[in-house]
Amino acid sequence: xxxxxxxxxxxxxxxxxxxxxxxxxxxxxxxxxxxxxxxxxxxxxxxxxxxxxxxxxxxxxxxxxxxxxxxxxxxxxxxxxxxxxxxxxxxxxxxxxxxxxxxxxxxxxxxxxxxxxxxxxxxxxxxx
Numbered sequence: 001x002x003x004x005x006x007x008x009x010x011x012x013x014x015x016x017x018x019x020x021x022x023x024x025x026x027x028x029x030x031x032x033x034x035x036x037x038x039x040x041x042x043x044x045x046x047x048x049x050x051x052x053x054x055x056x057x058x059x060x061x062x063x064x065x066x067x068x069x070x071x072x073x074x075x076x077x078x079x080x081x082x083x084x085x086x087x088x089x090x091x092x093x094x095x096x097x098x099x100x101x102x103x104x105x106x107x108x109x110x111x112x113x114x115x116x117x118x119x120x121x122x123x124x125x126x127x128x
Contacts, residue, residue, distance in 0.1 A: 005107040006071040009078060012105065012112050013064050019056045025049040028112050035116040037101075059084040060092050064101070074113075076105040082119060086126035097123035 008027065015023035028045040035041045042048060056062060062084035069078045083098035101119035105112055 002110050004071065005074055005076050005105070006069060008107045008110055008112065009069070009071075009076040009103075009105040010066075012115070013066060013078070016052075017063050019062070021049050021052040021056065024052050029108055032112060033114045035114070037117050037119045037121050058087055060087055061085050061096070064103070074107045076107065078103045078105070082117075088126050088128075093126060093128075095127050099123050 012024065012027045015027060025045055025048070028048060030045050031043060032045045032048055033041055033043045034048050034051065042051060062082070064078075064082050065080045066078045067080040069076060071077075079102045080100075081098055082101040083096060085096050086093045099119050099122075101117065103118070104114070104116040106114035
């Protein structure tokens with residue numbers, strides 16, 4: 001029996017918040033597509049496994065906090081905040097960033113088929 005789509009999306013966020021790329025990968029379909037807030041899409045779970053490893057390294061303490069979500073069949077819309085820090089030349093900066101964000105998940109067979117992020121990207125560049 002398959003899990004409700006919102007439970008799958010919640011598990012995906014828990015794996016992201018744990019900075020566990022293997023757990024994130026385990027929740028992706030093989031043809032998973034990630035779309036960033038600039039509209040760039042990346043496909044393939046193995047490619048995204050490497051992408052999440054890099055992201056967790058570059059943005060230490062990255063965390064998603066969901067304040068509200070809505071599910072309709074295989075789609076889940078999530079709204080809240082994303083926050084973290086920066087790593088520059090292997091040094092973790094003391095400053096932190098936080099941004100309002102939204103995510104759209106498409107679930108297929110208890111895995112995330114598509115994950116889209118919507119937010120301002122001004123935080124991506126480290127200060128200085």
